[in-house]
Structure formats: C-alpha cells, structure tokens
Amino acid sequence: MAFEGLSEKLAALVKRMKGQVRVTDKDVKDMMREIKLALLEADVSFKVVKDFIATISERAIGIDVLESLTPGQQIVKIVHEELIRLMGSVPAKITYSSAPPSVYMLCGLQGAGKTTTAGKLGAVLRKDGKRPLLVACDIYRPAAVKQLQVVGGQLNIPVFEMGTGTDPVTIAQKAVAHAKSMMYDVVIIDTAGRLHIDEILMDELKRISKAVKPQEILLVVDSMTGQDAVNVAGAFNEKLGIDGIILTKMDGDTRGGAALSTKAITGKPIKYACIGEKLGDIEPFFPDRMASRILGMGDVLSLIEKAQTAYDEKSAMDLEKKIRNQTFTLDDFLEQMQQIKKMGPLQDLLGMLPGVDAKALKGMQFDEKQYGRTMAVIQSMTKRERSYPNIINASRRIRISKGSGTTVQDVNRLLKQFEDMKKMMKQFSGPNGKKMLKGLGGMKRPF
Amino acid sequence: MGLFDKLKKDRPGIEIDAGTMPQEQSEQPEALEVMRDSKVGIFTRLKNGLMKTRNSITTRIDQMLAGFGKVDEELFEELEEILITSDVGMATAGRIVEDLRLRVKRDRIADGDGVRRAIREEIAEILASEAGTMQLRTKPSVILVIGVNGVGKTTSIGKIAHMLKQEGKKVVVAAADTFRAAAIEQLEIWTNRADVPLIKHEEGSDPAAVIFDAIAAVKARGSDILIVDTAGRLHTKKNLMEELKKIYRIIARELPGADMETLLVLDATTGQNAVSQAKTFSELGGLTGLVLTKLDGTAKGGIIISIMSELNVPVKFIGVGEKIDDLQPFDPDTFVEALFGLTEL
Numbered sequence: 038m039a040f041e042g043l044s045e046k047l048a049a050l051v052k053r054m055k056g057q058v059r060v061t062d063k064d065v066k067d068m069m070r071e072i073k074l075a076l077l078e079a080d081v082s083f084k085v086v087k088d089f090i091a092t093i094s095e096r097a098i099g100i101d102v103l104e105s106l107t108p109g110q111q112i113v114k115i116v117h118e119e120l121i122r123l124m125g126s127v128p129a130k131i132t133y134s135s136a137p138p139s140v141y142m143l144c145g146l147q148g149a150g151k152t153t154t155a156g157k158l159g160a161v162l163r164k165d166g167k168r169p170l171l172v173a174c175d176i177y178r179p180a181a182v183k184q185l186q187v188v189g190g191q192l193n194i195p196v197f198e199m200g201t202g203t204d205p206v207t208i209a210q211k212a213v214a215h216a217k218s219m220m221y222d223v224v225i226i227d228t229a230g231r232l233h234i235d236e237i238l239m240d241e242l243k244r245i246s247k248a249v250k251p252q253e254i255l256l257v258v259d260s261m262t263g264q265d266a267v268n269v270a271g272a273f274n275e276k277l278g279i280d281g282i283i284l285t286k287m288d289g290d291t292r293g294g295a296a297l298s299t300k301a302i303t304g305k306p307i308k309y310a311c312i313g314e315k316l317g318d319i320e321p322f323f324p325d326r327m328a329s330r331i332l333g334m335g336d337v338l339s340l341i342e343k344a345q346t347a348y349d350e351k352s353a354m355d356l357e358k359k360i361r362n363q364t365f366t367l368d369d370f371l372e373q374m375q376q377i378k379k380m381g382p383l384q385d386l387l388g389m390l391p392g393v394d395a396k397a398l399k400g401m402q403f404d405e406k407q408y409g410r411t412m413a414v415i416q417s418m419t420k421r422e423r424s425y426p427n428i429i430n431a432s433r434r435i436r437i438s439k440g441s442g443t444t445v446q447d448v449n450r451l452l453k454q455f456e457d458m459k460k461m462m463k464q465f466s467g468p469n470g471k472k473m474l475k476g477l478g479g480m481k482r483p484f
Numbered sequence: 485m486g487l488f489d490k491l492k493k494d495r496p497g498i499e500i501d502a503g504t505m506p507q508e509q510s511e512q513p514e515a516l517e518v519m520r521d522s523k524v525g526i527f528t529r530l531k532n533g534l535m536k537t538r539n540s541i542t543t544r545i546d547q548m549l550a551g552f553g554k555v556d557e558e559l560f561e562e563l564e565e566i567l568i569t570s571d572v573g574m575a576t577a578g579r580i581v582e583d584l585r586l587r588v589k590r591d592r593i594a595d596g597d598g599v600r601r602a603i604r605e606e607i608a609e610i611l612a613s614e615a616g617t618m619q620l621r622t623k624p625s626v627i628l629v630i631g632v633n634g635v636g637k638t639t640s641i642g643k644i645a646h647m648l649k650q651e652g653k654k655v656v657v658a659a660a661d662t663f664r665a666a667a668i669e670q671l672e673i674w675t676n677r678a679d680v681p682l683i684k685h686e687e688g689s690d691p692a693a694v695i696f697d698a699i700a701a702v703k704a705r706g707s708d709i710l711i712v713d714t715a716g717r718l719h720t721k722k723n724l725m726e727e728l729k730k731i732y733r734i735i736a737r738e739l740p741g742a743d744m745e746t747l748l749v750l751d752a753t754t755g756q757n758a759v760s761q762a763k764t765f766s767e768l769g770g771l772t773g774l775v776l777t778k779l780d781g782t783a784k785g786g787i788i789i790s791i792m793s794e795l796n797v798p799v800k801f802i803g804v805g806e807k808i809d810d811l812q813p814f815d816p817d818t819f820v821e822a823l824f825g826l827t828e829l
Contacts, residue, residue: 074574077568077574078573078574078756079756080571080755080756080757082569083565083568083569146753146778146781147634147636147778147806148633148634148635148636148751148778149634150633150634152665153665177806178670179669179670179673179674180666180667180669180670180672180673181666181670183665183666183669183670184664184665184666184667184669184670185665186666187665187666187687188665191665232780232781232782233781233782234781234782259634259751259753259754261632261751261754261755261757261758262753262754262755263571263753263754263755263756263758263783263787264568264569264570264571264755264784265571265753265781265782265783265784266755268782269753269781269782286632286633286634286718288718288720288721289632289718289719289720289757290719290720290757290760291755291756291757291760292756292757294755295755314633314663
C-alpha cells in the first residue's frame with residue numbers, strides 16, 4: 038500500500054530540502070500531501086483529514102531543517118501525537134450508574150457485530166464484579182434472538198427475551214424491571230441493526246432510550262468502515278446522543294481510520310475494541326496503539342506487552358548467564374521455544390513489528406508444526422543427552438526419531454542447528470560479547 | 485458539510501413506507517418483507533437504492549462544476565477528492581483523474597459538462613469490463629458464497645435462492661456456517677421465505693460434512709443448483725482460509741466438472757479494506773463474482789470501482805434493501821447512469 042513508507046517518503050522530501058535555509062511553503066505542502074494520502078488510504082474521513090492537516094501544518098512549519106537530524110521522522114512523530122490527542126489521550130472507561138442497574142444500549146448498522154459485542158461486553162463487565170443481563174431487542178433480523186441466547190448460553194449469562202412479537206420498547210422496559218427484581222446490576226440491550234437514515238427505526242431507538250434511560254448508549258462500529266463512518270456516527274450521535282463507541286473486527290488487516298473519523302465527528306470516546314471471534318476477545322481501547330496502526334507503524338506496545346507477560350526478566354538473565362558460561366543445553370533451547378510459543382502464533386507476532394509489511398507476510402508460510410516437531414525431538418532425549426549432545430550416536434538418533442515420530446534427518450538437523458547456535462554463542466562470550474548480548478535483548482529468538 | 489441533512493430531505497422513498505411500516509412490523513415482521521413493495525418495479529427499486537449514491541456524488545460534482553467554470557488544476561484535485569470520499573480509493577481515483585486529464589487535453593474539453601461526461605465514461609469503462617451473469621450451465625451447479633463477518637452473506641443467499649426459484653430452478657441450500665451462533669436458524673428462516681430446501685447439521689459440526697450431505701441430496705433430488713452458505717471469516721485468518729480450501733476440495737471431488745460460481749459478498753460501507761478482502765479471497769482461486777450489499781445506506785460503494793479496476797472480478801449482484809427481492813443483477817450501464825444521474829430511470 039502507498040502508505041507503508043510514510044516516514045521514508047517524508048525523509049525523501051526532507052533530503053531534497055537539504056541546503057535550504059528554511060522549510061518553504063511548498064515543502065510543507067508536499068509533506069502534507071503525503072500525510073493526507075496516508076490517512077485517506079487508512080480510511081480516515083476526508084473532512085477529518087482536512088482539519089487534521091491544518092493542525093499538523095502549523096506545527097510542522099516550526100521545525101528547523103538544519104538542526105534536526107531526521108525531520109521526516111519528527112513529522113511522523115507529530116502526526117502520531119496529534120492522532121493520539123484526537124482519539125483521546127487516555128483510555129476511556131465505561132461508567133456505572135449510581136442507582137443500579139446500569140443500562141447499556143448497543144446500536145449500529147447491520148452486520149457491525151452488536152450481538153456478539155453484547156455478549157463480550159457482558160463478559161468483561163462480569164469480570165469487573167457485575168451481574169449482567171442481556172436483552173434481546175432485535176425482533177427483525179431472522180434468528181437474532183436465538184443468536185443472543187446462544188451467546189448468553191456460552192458465557193453463562195442470562196438472556197431476557199420476549200420473542201419477536203413484542204415492541205422492543207416494551208421488551209427493554211420489562212427487562213429493566215426484571216433486572217431490578219432479580220438484582221442484576223448491569224443490563225445490556227442488543228438492538229436491531231439499522232440504517233442511520235431509517236427514520237422509523239431510529240425513532241424506535243429514541244423511544245427505547247427514553248423508556249429505560251440508559252447509563253450509556255454505545256455505538257458499535259465495524260473498524261473496516263470507509264468514508265461513510267462519519268455519516269453513520271454523526272447521525273446516530275445527532276439523533277440519540279451516544280456516549281461511546283465500540284470498534285469491532287479489529288483482528289483483520291484494516292488500518293481502522295474509522296476510529297479517528299467517528300471520534301472526531303462525535304467527540305465521544307472509543308471504549309472498547311473487539312479483537313477476535315472468541316467471546317473473550319474484547320479489550321479497552323488504547324488511542325496510542327490505534328494511532329500507530331493507522332500510521333502503519335506496527336503495534337509495538339502490544340508486542341512488548343505480550344513479550345512481558347510471556348517472558349520474565351529473571352529467566353532472561355539466567356539465559357544470558359548460561360550463554361556467557363557456555364552451559365546452554367538443549368533443555369534451555371526447549372525452554373526458549375516454549376517461551377516464544379506462549380506469545381502466540383508467530384505470524385501475529387511478526388505482524389506487530391514495525392516495518393514488517395503485513396502483505397509480505399501473507400505469502401510466507403509459518404510452519405507452526407515445525408515448532409512442535411523440534412520440541413518433540415528434544416523431549417524424546419534423555420536428560421543426559423540433552424546436557425551432553427555429543428553422546429548422541431547413530432543408534433540414539435534412531436531411538437530419538439522413533440520416540441518423537443520424526444526421521445533421523447530431523448534429529449540431525451536439530452543437532453546441527455544447536456551446534457551452530459553454540460558456535461555463535463561462543464562469540465558472545467568473548468570480550469565484546471556482553472555488549473552484543475545487551476543489544477539482543479531478552480526476547481530475541483535463539484535461532 | 486450538511487450533506488447528511490440534504491440526503492434526509494432527498495429521500496422520498498422512505499416517506500412512502502412510513503405510513504404502513506410500524507403496525508405491520510410489530511405484528512408480522514417476516515411476512516412484511518416479502519410482501520412489501522412487490523408491485524414496485526425493478527428500476528424504481530434500483531433507483532431508490534442508488535439514490536443516495538447518486539445524489540451525493542452528482543450533487544457534489546454539480547456543485548463543484550458550478551463553482552469552477554474553467555478547467556484547471558484545482559478542478560482535477562477536487563474531482564479526485566470526490567472520488568476518494570466515495571471510497572473509490574487513492575490509486576484508482578488517481579488513475580481516473582490522470583486519464584481524465586489526458587482526455588481533457590486531447591479532446592480540448594473546456595467546460596464543466598464535458599468534464600462530467602468524460603469522467604462518467606472513464607468509470608463506465610472500468611465497470612463494464614465483463615458481463616455480470618452467472619455461468620451455471622451444468623446440472624447440478626454450485627454457488628459458493630464467501631466473505632468476512634457481517635457483510636450479509638446469509639441474507640444475500642436468501643435473496644439469490646428466491647431469485648433462482650422464481651426463474652423455475654430447483655435449488656438446495658447448504659448451511660455450512662456451522663460456527664456463528666444461530667446462523668443456521670437465520671438461514672432456515674430465509675430458505676422458508678424463499679421456499680427452498682435446506683440441508684443442515686448441528687452448530688459446531690464440520691462444514692465439509694454438511695456440504696457432502698447437501699451434494700448427496702442434490703444428486704438424489706435431481707436439483708439444478710446448490711447454494712452454499714459459509715461462515716464469515718476475516719481474510720487474515722489463515723486456518724479459516726484453509727477451511728475454505730477444504731470446502732473447495734470436497735465440491736470438486738463430489739461434483740467433478742460442475743459449473744461453480746464463487747461469490748464474494750462485500751459490504752458497501754467498507755472502506756479500502758474491501759480491496760484487501762477481494763485480493764485475499766481471490767487468491768484462493770475460483771472467485772467469479774462480487775455481491776455488493778447495503779447500498780441502501782449513505783455508503784457510496786465506490787470501492788467496487790477500485791476492485792474492478794485492480795482485480796477484474798465483475799460485480800454480479802447488488803443488495804439495495806432488506807426485502808427478499810432487494811437483490812438486483814449488477815448492470816454497469818444502469819449503475820453508472822444512476823450514479824451520475826444523467827439519465828432518469
């Protein structure tokens with residue numbers, strides 16, 4: 038995509054400027070055009086981009102070409118900062134009513150993911166110590182009530198429904214009364230998907246809202262939405278007065294410019310992001326990560342966080358010691374692989390690295406099974422073999438391959454790999470080794 | 485920009501429904517969709533469905549052209565912007581405007597009307613790449629419907645089944661979305677509306693097994709067409725894309741030589757990601773057409789221009805509403821005419 042190398046493109050423009058005393062208007066204009074294209078390619082609304090560019094231009098003109106080493110990167114940083122500022126600097130929390138139950142009403146276009154999100158929201162609020170009740174107010178879409186029931190069943194969260202023959206306003210009212218009597222302190226209302234220009238159905242939402250006075254009206258928005266996001270969010274906000282936004286389908290490869298558009302047009306915070314098909318796949322929305330994603334900078338923060346949870350500092354230090362003392366064994370190798378595996382599928386991990394083109398990854402086949410095979414080979418060795426691989430002779434190799442369901446060639450390959458690695462490690466343990474190792478950090482793959 | 489307010493006023497179509505809808509809807513929501521508007525002709529419905537698209541694009545082009553008497557650089561930039569805000573996408577918008585620029589120079593077009601005609605022809609050229617009819621000559625033949633989550637696959641299948649049934653075809657539908665909660669029930673309601681048989685298993689069962697059984701049913705009944713519903717899957721999920729390949733394999737094995745249409749359903753509201761979706765799904769091989777849904781909103785559906793120019797996969801149907809016959813064959817000429825409002829339908 039044209040967007041991948043925004044910082045490179047800006048750097049090229051800056052290079053051209055070298056030798057100039059000042060950044061000219063034309064220079065800024067060229068840079069702004071690149072930023073504009075980048076944001077548009079990410080589906081940020083045209084109107085929002087225009088306003089955004091105006092803000093950025095002001096800040097960019099102040100940059101000194103000669104002083105700063107990488108003005109291109111500096112501008113990307115400004116863009117990044119402004120994006121974060123626009124999306125809300127801190128994650129917005131969901132609010133609870135002081136007089137329970139807290140009622141949340143989900144609304145949005147057809148197919149945005151309201152029903153699934155209703156379940157996910159219930160699960161996440163339950164973790165917060167609440168007793169949620171799901172309410173099926175979508176009486177129009179075939180089997181929508183059933184879908185919510187199945188979702189509720191999977192999560193073990195009760196669902197209030199009155200079939201498809203009752204007015205949604207009545208269902209909502211009865212559900213809240215039911216929640217009060219049964220001591221549910223959170224009520225999540227799933228409404229039918231509707232077009233924002235459908236006056237009758239929009240009016241229905243208004244009536245539900247008037248009847249049950251929700252603590253928050255949450256607009257569910259598909260993160261893949263294009264330029265229309267501003268029309269949709271604007272209309273829902275104008276007619277209903279929404280309190281927050283939930284972004285869905287973030288596990289795809291969309292840049293998610295809709296996040297920026299909806300926030301900018303409504304001024305309402307994005308509260309949650311849905312990141313997968315499983316009912317636990319919902320997380321608070323982090324503006325800084327979204328800004329990186331829109332800019333194609335990679336989700337470094339998520340990666341670091343994943344690495345942190347999977348890899349504690351102590352084991353990293355142990356490893357460093359072992360490498361330096363050259364006591365790194367096949368057992369350590371095995372442990373290393375298990376650590377990496379804990380961080381999730383390789384493809385996901387690589388996709389989060391900045392500069393890694395998601396498109397380039399697409400063609401690559403990551404053989405996760407190879408991982409399992411390698412681990413099986415090591416696990417089929419005796420303790421002694423793992424510590425002293427030199428003793429593994431031909432008959433041991435045959436036994437190991439049989440034990441792990443692999444071939445002798447697989448065993449040979451692994452042993453060769455391990456030997457190479459040890460050779461490499463020898464270099465680390467030399468006089469300059471300590472420095473090199475520091476640079477590698479704890480999460481570098483050992484092979 | 486006030487565009488939205490303008491659209492609200494410009495929607496006489498909605499006003500007509502307003503009087504009858506609420507009562508009917510609360511009593512008999514299902515029968516309603518089938519019955520409503522059955523008297524209204526195909527062109528009216530297409531026109532209504534496309535009105536938002538047309539109004540927004542053409543009104544703005546008109547406004548713009550009125551503001552710029554002469555043909556200059558600013559005009560081209562503005563034109564490019566209009567295409568972009570219709571989700572056409574940067575690359576395609578740039579290409580169209582470049583072509584337009586050359587054309588204006590070559591043909592010495594000096595007025596707004598001429599520019600307008602020229603850009604319409606540019607877009608028509610891209611859209612008219614291939615005829616959008618389904619190629620289902622063998623008996624039985626297969627329609628496989630795929631797409632990401634929430635684009636309207638199940639609804640589109642209901643509409644396609646209804647359309648084929650109206651044409652006198654014997655249709656069987658396979659409920660191979662065994663993943664999403666209540667997807668089977670949803671499809672069952674649609675097949676009941678269309679009055680075609682449905683082959684289903686339990687939720688959570690193997691989709692390939694459902695298709696295997698459906699093919700057996702098609703053979704036993706001597707049916708003409710098997711329509712296969714699949715679970716929504718983001719194109720980035722490798723294992724789910726592998727599952728699709730398995731579905732392909734089983735169809736090829738059980739029905740060798742059968743004609744097959746693989747239709748990718750795209751939501752008109754989707755932005756540039758639709759291109760990525762189309763590309764990835766087409767890499768599976770065998771993608772023969774697109775279904776563009778939800779054109780009855782304010783989304784402009786410009787993304788198909790981008791997809792057709794990059795992939796050359798034709799749009800076969802467009803969805804313009806929630807009723808069972810709100811699915812129209814895609815006609816490039818009608819689409820462009822309606823889009824630019826030059827010809828009244």
